[in-house]
Amino acid sequence: MQQNSLTRKEIEDLAYYDFMSYLGVPYFHVGGLISTKELAELCRINEESKVLMVGCGAGFSSCFLAQTFGCSVVGVDIAEVSIRKANEKAKALGLEDKAKFRIGDAYDLPFEPGTFDVVITEFVSQFLDTDRAYREFVRVLKPGGMVGINEMYSDADVSHEVAEKIREAETIFSEITQLPFSLPSPEEWKLWLERAGLSDVHVYRHKASVSSKEFKLMAKALGSYGKFGRLFIDLMIGMTRYTISSRKIRNRFRKLSKGKGILMRNRSTSKHVGYVLAVGRK
Known part of the structure; x- marks a missing residue:
């Protein structure tokens, strides 16, 4: 898709992640490709692995996994523009045989039970009903397979003032994306993975940095x-x-900057916010 293939009104009406994919933003998770690589290693991805990336966006992380580990990756996303961009990216990189993309719903994945060795999601569970989504992740996973998530967190034990600031940022991101958004604690991420039936669940905390x-x-x-x-x-x-x-x-970007400022640049809140890499085995 060319940047000028939509009118300004059509661009304005795109959902947030469709717009960002149209614009060319490669990924949305705060840990970047460093965290993608680390999560893949925690999930023991290799050239024999068949990987599902749920909420793949424009396909940057999926193509990176295929390039770096030689694995086969299938990416699904509900955003049509993102899937179109992802397929264009795979073709441009010569990865059509390794990285394939299709429209799909995290709550109703279009795959048979036991299809994948690894299911990964990055900055997607924040917007989902985790009980519904994680059960679906486990359904399409082979016995012994791994689920890996890369999601933001906030500490559970914070002052009232910090909690209010974090809630303000959560509200901003919900308004921008038109999706429910929250920053659970690391302990909650662990609980939800275990509740989906996964064992050997491990959660690793990280701070965002470049x-x-x-x-x-x-x-x-x-x-x-x-x-x-x-x-x-x-x-x-x-x-x-x-x-x-x-x-x-312009207003969308202004709100985005304010929300990021509260979570990443505000001295009182940023020390209580980061991202987790969490893995569990079926």
Whole structure:
């Protein structure tokens, strides 16, 4: 899809993640490709693994897994624009045989029981009824297979003031995405995975940070630093153009910046917020 293939009104009416995929944002999870790689290693993904990525977005993480580990990846997402972008990305990278994408609902996955060795999701469970979704993840998993999640968390024991700030950010993200959004504690993530019938559940806490290693992984996934630079420039140009031309999109970005500021830059709240990598075995 070309950036000019939709009218401004059609672009404004896109759901949040459809819009971000249309814009060219490679992924949404705060841990980046570093966390994707670590989660894959925790799930023991190798070239023999058949992996399902639930909420695959524009397919960047899925293609990265196929490139890095040689595994076979199927990505599903409810966003049509995202799936279109994901298939374009797989084709551009020559990964059509390794990374395939289709529209799918996390609550009703279009696969037979016991299809996959690993089911992974990144910054998706935040918006889901975890009991319904995780039972479905387990259903399509082979015996002995792994579920791996990469999701944000907030500490359970915080002051009233911090809790209020976090609730404000949760409300902002719910308004932007038009989806329910919350930041559970690490203990809650563990409980929900266990309640789905998984054993050997382990939860690892991380703080969001940016390092040169992330840029190296991005460049490797895209094929060169030049392509990484081009992606960044195109993304900045697109964001600037739509911010200037559309009040609706401008307000969306303003709210997004406020929500991120509360969670990532506010000194009192940021120390209580991060992301978890959690895994469990069927």
